[in-house]
Amino acid sequence: MGANDINSQDWDRLTRNRSERLARVSVLALARGRRVAPEHITTLLEAVIEPGDRVCIEGNNQKQADFLSRALVQTDPEKVKELHLVQSVLALPEHVDLIERGQVSRIDFSFSGPQAGRLARLVESKRITIGAIHTYLELFARYFVDLTPRIALVAAQAADREGNLYTGPNTEDTPAIVEATAFKGGIVIAQVNEIVDKLPRVDIPADWVNFYVEAPTPHYVEPLFTRDPAQITETQVLMAMIAIKGLYAEYGITRLNHGIGFDTAAIELLLPTYGEELGLKGKICTHWALNPHPTLIPAIEAGWVQSVHCFGSEVGMERYVSARPDIFFIGADGNMRSNRAFSQAAGHYACDLFIGSTLQIDLEGNSSTATKGRIAGFGGAPNMGSDPRGRRHASPTWLKAGREARRHGGMPRGQKLVVQSVETFREHMAPAFVERLDAWDLAESVGMDLPPVMIYGEDLTHIITEEGIANLLLCDSAEEREQAIRGVAGYTPVGLARDKRMVENLRDRGVIRRPEDLGIDKRRATRDLLAARNIKELVQASGYLYDPPQRFRNW
Amino acid sequence: MESFELILPARGPFPVAALPTLRGVVASGNLEVLLEPGQTPDACAITVNTSAQGFRTIWEAVLQDFAERHPVGGLRLSINDAGATPAVVSLRLDQAFDACRSAQS
Numbered sequence: 001m002g003a004n005d006i007n008s009q010d011w012d013r014l015t016r017n018r019s020e021r022l023a024r025v026s027v028l029a030l031a032r033g034r035r036v037a038p039e040h041i042t043t044l045l046e047a048v049i050e051p052g053d054r055v056c057i058e059g060n061n062q063k064q065a066d067f068l069s070r071a072l073v074q075t076d077p078e079k080v081k082e083l084h085l086v087q088s089v090l091a092l093p094e095h096v097d098l099i100e101r102g103q104v105s106r107i108d109f110s111f112s113g114p115q116a117g118r119l120a121r122l123v124e125s126k127r128i129t130i131g132a133i134h135t136y137l138e139l140f141a142r143y144f145v146d147l148t149p150r151i152a153l154v155a156a157q158a159a160d161r162e163g164n165l166y167t168g169p170n171t172e173d174t175p176a177i178v179e180a181t182a183f184k185g186g187i188v189i190a191q192v193n194e195i196v197d198k199l200p201r202v203d204i205p206a207d208w209v210n211f212y213v214e215a216p217t218p219h220y221v222e223p224l225f226t227r228d229p230a231q232i233t234e235t236q237v238l239m240a241m242i243a244i245k246g247l248y249a250e251y252g253i254t255r256l257n258h259g260i261g262f263d264t265a266a267i268e269l270l271l272p273t274y275g276e277e278l279g280l281k282g283k284i285c286t287h288w289a290l291n292p293h294p295t296l297i298p299a300i301e302a303g304w305v306q307s308v309h310c311f312g313s314e315v316g317m318e319r320y321v322s323a324r325p326d327i328f329f330i331g332a333d334g335n336m337r338s339n340r341a342f343s344q345a346a347g348h349y350a351c352d353l354f355i356g357s358t359l360q361i362d363l364e365g366n367s368s369t370a371t372k373g374r375i376a377g378f379g380g381a382p383n384m385g386s387d388p389r390g391r392r393h394a395s396p397t398w399l400k401a402g403r404e405a406r407r408h409g410g411m412p413r414g415q416k417l418v419v420q421s422v423e424t425f426r427e428h429m430a431p432a433f434v435e436r437l438d439a440w441d442l443a444e445s446v447g448m449d450l451p452p453v454m455i456y457g458e459d460l461t462h463i464i465t466e467e468g469i470a471n472l473l474l475c476d477s478a479e480e481r482e483q484a485i486r487g488v489a490g491y492t493p494v495g496l497a498r499d500k501r502m503v504e505n506l507r508d509r510g511v512i513r514r515p516e517d518l519g520i521d522k523r524r525a526t527r528d529l530l531a532a533r534n535i536k537e538l539v540q541a542s543g544y545l546y547d548p549p550q551r552f553r554n555w
Numbered sequence: 556m557e558s559f560e561l562i563l564p565a566r567g568p569f570p571v572a573a574l575p576t577l578r579g580v581v582a583s584g585n586l587e588v589l590l591e592p593g594q595t596p597d598a599c600a601i602t603v604n605t606s607a608q609g610f611r612t613i614w615e616a617v618l619q620d621f622a623e624r625h626p627v628g629g630l631r632l633s634i635n636d637a638g639a640t641p642a643v644v645s646l647r648l649d650q651a652f653d654a655c656r657s658a659q660s
Contacts, residue, residue: 233584233643234643234646235640235642235643235646238642238646423640423642424640424641424642425640425641425642426640427584427640428638429607429610429613429638429640465642466642466645466646490641490642491613491616491617491641496616522646522649522650523649523650523653523654525646
């Protein structure tokens with residue numbers, strides 16, 4: 001009898017529920033095979049979505065399933081309601097429109113950049129509950145544990161007539177989302193830019209896809225990682241010189257990830273000039289987890305770079321990347337495949353350095369971009385910018401940092417270099433160093449469990465400002481650490497309140513190093529040191545393979 | 556717009572150099588600085604015209620450090636600022652000082 005009991009239990013409710021949803025589509029004759037006509041998409045969404053569903057609308061800070069987002073906002077709020085959005089970003093106005101229309105009861109996400117202000121107001125007025133703000137990897141991980149989507153609305157470059165998908169250079173998050181959804185009773189719907197007879201390659205097999213629709217306009221892609229060298233300042237050049245000579249050369253950093261911004265763009269553009277002069281070619285910056293930054297072109301062309309794995313692609317870089325298959329990850333079809341989940345894992349476990357920027361750093365070295373009135377999230381930065389406790393392989397860089405951190409004994413192990421590069425004052429004279437992060441105010445005003453910290457002080461190893469480098473690994477006490485931070489905080493109130501004698505002592509011990517201590521001639525910190533001074537010079541450096549978006553062309 | 560004058564004691568006389576020297580431009584986030592011979596050999600006279608209001612304390616700290624870094628006795632500095640950060644101000648002053656000195660040697 002026991003065996004019969006087990007056999008009579010429901011073990012396939014998800015599968016049968018999926019069949020019921022698909023049957024509703026059949027009854028209404030909304031699809032021909034897997035293909036849906038654009039005019040039927042809203043009705044189809046109403047047919048397959050059930051109240052309370054977890055829904056993932058694909059989008060990152062790069063590509064967006066924008067047509068499907070617009071279609072979802074057209075659905076009847078009486079039918080499509082109480083949704084739980086589980087997705088990387090809330091970046092499109094439609095994502096927040098859906099909340100304002102009362103169709104969403106809960107959201108779990110990673111980043112909300114452009115919609116951060118609207119989102120904060122909705123939370124303050126209690127019209128939406130935030131489950132949690134994750135890192136990308138963390139959210140992908142939960143897709144396979146307790147936040148598996150029932151409905152995935154994804155974006156692909158092309159579909160063939162069977163429904164195989166080609167996601168191409170901008171593959172990004174699609175594999176992670178589709179795998180979780182398709183293998184756990186969910187429904188995958190893809191918007192595609194075009195339908196073709198034969199795809200260049202298959203990125204997502206058709207039997208993981210339930211429906212595809214040709215969007216009237218190609219999916220939106222943001223050129224988020226393009227930085228015009230014309231906007232790089234002399235201070236950024238100086239800080240890049242400090243980074244290369246005082247950090248990259250010092251630790252022999254070969255495997256790394258750069259955050260977005262002009263500070264790191266300046267470093268990329270100084271490799272073939274200042275880096276070359278220091279004889280560092282082949283010794284630093286050979287292997288990267290990085291989007292195809294246009295500002296990396298001169299270093300690639302000068303033979304500095306051996307490998308780059310990408311989270312996503314970058315608008316205009318496709319032809320250049322395809323023409324450098326020894327460097328990038330290129331399919332048999334000749335085009336790149338990015339993959340955000342793998343690249344995030346690569347940045348976390350296989351890179352020895354993360355360097356990025358932030359809005360605020362406190363006296364413990366905690367840093368955050370959170371400001372009051374905006375719920376933005378941090379995307380991948382917390383994973384890039386933290387010491388991976390699960391790492392077990394050694395490298396000279398990792399061992400050197402570990403030796404510095406554990407010079408007083410204990411079990412030897414390595415440590416990842418996590419660096420914040422900030423000018424002491426941002427624009428409008430906002431100080432980058434503060435006694436108390438604005439994250440505390442945000443946490444209080446919207447009722448978060450914890451202040452949203454991007455990189456915790458305990459993970460931060462170095463701070464670079466125009467005043468020099470503070471090596472936090474070498475600090476012996478919390479007090480020393482605080483003075484090391486004050487000692488590079490310039491003329492901010494935090495910097496002016498430094499204990500001058502203690503800071504000079506830290507400088508004598510090499511905890512703080514000024515440009516002159518590193519043998520850096522500040523007079524050379526001019527834009528002439530940049531390997532390319534504007535977008536046009538990047539295009540020239542690429543052999544005219546880089547095709548920048550119109551808004552970056554001023555010639 | 557804010558203007559003020561400062562007279563800072565100098566740790567030494569300014570070396571004979573190519574004066575006047577002009578460095579930088581008055582563009583957003585930038586500044587120009589003019590170095591000329593001044594009246595007082597043991598002090599540096601500085602005039603600041605800045606588009607930003609309320610940062611006089613920071614200006615004084617930046618300029619005092621500059622006067623401690625270099626022998627600036629007998630120099631007159633005129634600064635026209637369009638919202639440069641202290642980092643840019645320090646860098647530009649150092650560049651201007653070194654430029655007119657190396658132009659001489």
